[in-house]
Amino acid sequence: MEVENRDRLNSHNFLLNKWLKFLIIAVLAIGILFRFGNLDRKFYWIDETYTSLRVSGYTEAAMLKQISYQKITLPSDLQKYQQINAEKTLTDTLHSLVTEDPQHPPLYYILARFWAQWFGTSIAAMRSLAAVISLLVFPAIYWLAWELFESSAVGWMAIAIFAISPYHILFAQEARQYSLWTLTTILSSAALLRAMRPDLTQNSILLVSRWALYAVTAAMGLYTHLLFVCVAAAHAIYVAVIANWRDVKTFIAYYAAAMVALIGFMPSLVNTVENFNQVRSTTVWAEQKNLLRLVSRWVGSISIGFFDIGIDGTANVTQLALVIPVGIMIVALVGYAIYFLYRHTPKRVWLLILLIIATTALFLAVPDILKGGRRSTNPRYLVPCYVGIQLAVAYLLSAKISNNLASFQQQKLWRVVTIALFSVGIISAGISSQADSWWNKGSGWLRAELEVASTVNQARNPLMISDANIAYIMPLSYRLQPQVKLLIEPRCYTSCYKNRELARKKPEPPKIPGGFGDLFLYRPSSTLRSAIEQQNYQIDPAVGNVELNLWKITKK
Template sequence: MKYQVNSISREAHKTIYGLHLNVLRFLVIILLAIGVFCRFTNLEEKPYWGDEADSLNWISGYTRSEVIQATMRGEQMSVEEVQKYQRPSSEKGLIDSIKAVAEVPAHPPLYYMMARLWMQLSREVMTSRTLAALISLLVFPCIYLLCLELFESPLVGWMAIALVSISPFQIIYAQEARQYSLWIVSILLSSWALLRAMRINTKINWGVYTLTLALGLYTHLISVMVAIGHGIYVAANERFRFSKIIIAYLIASLTGFILFVPWIIAIIYDSRSNGDQSPSWSKIPTPLTSLVQTWILNLSRVFFDFNASFTYKNLLPYLFVIILVIYSIYFICRYAPKRVWL
């Protein structure tokens, strides 16, 4: 009788857990639909800013010097004349787009090549933003795979999808005609590929990691920092022993950087030919207080957008987010395996 009661209790618990899981999935689907809607709403209504204008110039095959020479003549220009440099045409091809980006090698060419081919479908500015929004949808399966590899729990994957689907930070970059949505995808994908290769140590899995690492490098130069982070993770996870995993990782990473050598050459050539072309604002020292404000503001917008600039007078909502993040990190470090929180 006691065994029968325990059996019934376990079945009831499974049923309740299953119902809760179904409800959670339903809520995630609703949030996902809202997130997709927000990513594609009013793309044509938002004015595009300076960096997006530069992107469109490069996508159209015009270098910065060509645009300056054509537009800074002291003459009034029509909208159509300006838009000539922001929409692909038969005058400039894909090779011209690559050459234009190569003059500013701090921006690797992958996204701009994709955008050039995509904008052949339509020459409207919105088309480039549509590409960024479409790429951002790949964040959902990528973060699900990463969570599944880390936590071995579909539930955690669903919750992660819910968070990124309505994240103000994710939505705003998904609507920008720049490489950032592709970069986010490459970070998630390379991190998943690394964890999988460490768990299933095969040449195919390490080859996948190599390709995803190269994908990130050809998307954004700061992917170098992601690669360094991966290296620290692998070394710490292997307790700094020269193991088979370490050897496989070094070979895969080296191969990924070898694939990136053509663009490294472009960077070196540009630095020797043109010197330091970094914008003037990047050379102005930023006060520590301003940095702290920016860090807090950006951290909060991963979860909430309070639609206000951060000041120490409206600290309370931001303090709530900081405490939540700190507690989440503590909880993971306290209860999850080292390979998860490391």
Template sequence: MINRQSLIAKYFPPIGLRFLIIILLILGIFFRFAYLDRKVYWHDEAYTSLRISGYTKTEFVQQVFNGRVFAVGDIQKYQQPNSEKGLINTINSLAVEDAQHPPLYYVMLRLWMQFFGNSVATTRSLSAIISLIAFPCIYWLCLELFQSPITAWISVAFLTVSPFNVLYAQEARELSLWMVTTLLGSAVLLRAIRLGSKHLWGIYAVTVALGLYTFLFSALVAIAHAIYVFAIESFRFTKTVKAYLIATSVGFLAFVPWILTVINSLSEIHRTTTSAQARQSVSALVSGWISNISYLFADFWRYEPFFPDLNLPVLRWGRFLIPLLLILVIYSFLFLYRQAGTRVWLFVFILSGVPALALILPDLIIGGKVSLRARYVIPSYVGVQLAVAYLLAGQIISSKLIARKFWQLVMVVVISSGVVSCAVSSQAETWWNKSSHANPQIARIINKANKPLLISSNYSLNIGDIMSLINLLDTQVQMQLVIEPSMPNIPDSFSEVFFYNPSKELRYELENKYKLVEVFQYSRLWRLEQKSS
């Protein structure tokens, strides 16, 4: 075991492999910035823009869902920085209605949009740029953890063309920043433990604060780090433990103002996260966890709902990779446990296990589906990618020719699957990580209509989906929004009238006066026509 670990640590990737990884790096950068505005600017991203505008959801509903007819262009101020609301209003909007999202990313994005503009591509480009910082961070983390250049290179290769990471690098949410703070904080922690420098522990305190101000679940990363530090110090109060506790305490103290905000908003947080509390069967949970893990490496078989006219059986067969990828991940952790030192495998196991179990156990015991939302388990997926990279780094330099060729083939298949997945999803208008799937098609129908009026209400998730639609509709399209159960007073001056997702009760009321024609199946869009007398 010592010989194998020593070999992996000393082995530097040959020129050919380095050249391949540089090509993959270029591809990964391309996939992150290509077609940034192609995919639907979905429900959650629309709420990002609402926060950036400085308006609250309550203000938006009060000022817009009042039954008046207006042009789409008249309400775009609720989706971009404007002169009426400043940076403080952006922070206040989060504090009042969305405290589960700390303000760091939103402050950065507002400043970015004020300087560079507010198009969809510009808005998403900040996340794409931040995602590039993850490359040197994971390289550094691998050097600190494995002391292995080849493992670091392979980790970068996986990260660059991971369909999961590329998808979230193109989204106007804080997830790219969370990935960076997780990787950076982990690398700094390991270096601080190794060198014992007060300067490094100070930097670690900063990464703790930055992580918490990026995403609340960064607290789970800090807990994982704490367990690791105590474990490697044999649960004794050593100088390292003392330094860790001081640094972490400073990081959490810096976060106290937002902690108080979260405490004051617990009822609002509970209300806005109700959809994640629906109980799921154990089989549904397990199936979802396995699928999410596979998306780290490939997801091209998910193309059918988004390319209904594309008939490529070879892509559909890709779903048979799911059990193989699961086997690869499980074997990677076993290999890591058997071949790496205790400090190495313990770090990866704890980083993967703590955030995952913190979400999985409540879903199993109390009920819910938070653990099915892959974006919430990003630190765990970092651990998965590190384990797989270590396995392949160790096996592709095996002294046995057959084993070496087999694992080289495995690496080629995994990386190629990631490239194909990124290439396929880059051409889609939407993908599995987004809702609001039908909005692009709905917008095309409305934009092509002759003098259209779009009506909707505050029913269900309509508010976020309407904000998503705003980014797709022509600015001259007219809208009329109401608060249910109010009935809209529909003017007679429009050639075509559409209703977006009315509740059953409102639809029943409308059917007393109009004929409702479903525009296309499952679209939630209806055309209102006068009943023949």
């Protein structure tokens, strides 16, 4: 009887493993398809246009000096400053970053420069680099899961969760460094664990090569995003706790590797420190006070790692009725996963995962609580947190499904949970793939911009006049038809701090030329509005919507 029960159990586990492998492979394939499908559909927003600007080797200041009210400009004239040409080199790319974007380390932009030289500077081409980098996350997360748990089941579950995570899919389709930050966080953590493993052969060359690998991956992380310092801090605390001040060799090896990485990062760090006030001037938006919504946004930030249908401040009651229960269940699952991880794994496992989550979360949340702000509610700053959270959930699901001591009903329950988690991820990615805007691009603002473009494109021989910030005009140029003409004198954005001449510049108001059909004002300053009115023109909201920031000009 006992043999019969054991045979039945082994047969059940074989079928379960076969079912799970098929599910994970299917989820992985779907995740890859979502990363490359409709790459150019979503609005090419402010941050991405600045990626193209830096990669092309131009500065904002140089572009603004060549654009003025003195001549009619086409949308394509703005985009030429975001395209590779023989006049600008990699040195110009680095110069553009150093002078106007010191908060962004250069590694991603260097890779993007070479990528653009090979594949072009179209929206799809620029975004495809992040999509390709996101594929490298799959073997990397398997490696990290193996170093932590020594379990292929956890590794494959982690791959599936990362593959179908709407968060990772979203940033795999954005021409920014977040996929690379995810990759370097995972690689450096796995390299650290491999280097700390006891070397039974006492092979000094092998040990040095492992620590050298950690130094390289840590330096890559620092050159990808400034907030990688939180990951580096997590590693330093982890080594101190696990080595317990007794393993002198590990201490020396770790701090030597960390010092090498830090020394390599020093040029970029010095430039950031020297231009700290400029960094603050371009990130001041994150300092807005929003204490009442802080906790609810934290809950939302956790859930979008698994479920995201683009809810923002404009959500209706029906959407909230769907999202809130699912969000609460996901937060409960994450909380239980972290508890389960703590109770069922050794300190060397749970400590690293918890530190990766906590260092970044606390670094951002504490200033928000004490001084007011919303840095900790912005998911794109929480890359290491998602890595740790999703690893914890991967361990929970794989452990529960493959638990031979659990009853069939318990295993069935966790199979349902796993399928449900993958399903909401697939639904989220499917909805996002068909959208023109999403929360990571400021969806409320972008919906208005899309309507602006649609209104102007449908007009008869249109002329759009503006003195708006160039950060708004560059993204809009990708949605305007070639027949749209522009008469603009944009205000500066990243170049204002160092170029006081541009910041203080007050151009002469334009004289509206003849020969055009419909005339529009886009995000006009009060000075420009007054100047237009003095030329005997009437200014009315376009299509009756003041919130569009688009105005129709007609002769009185």
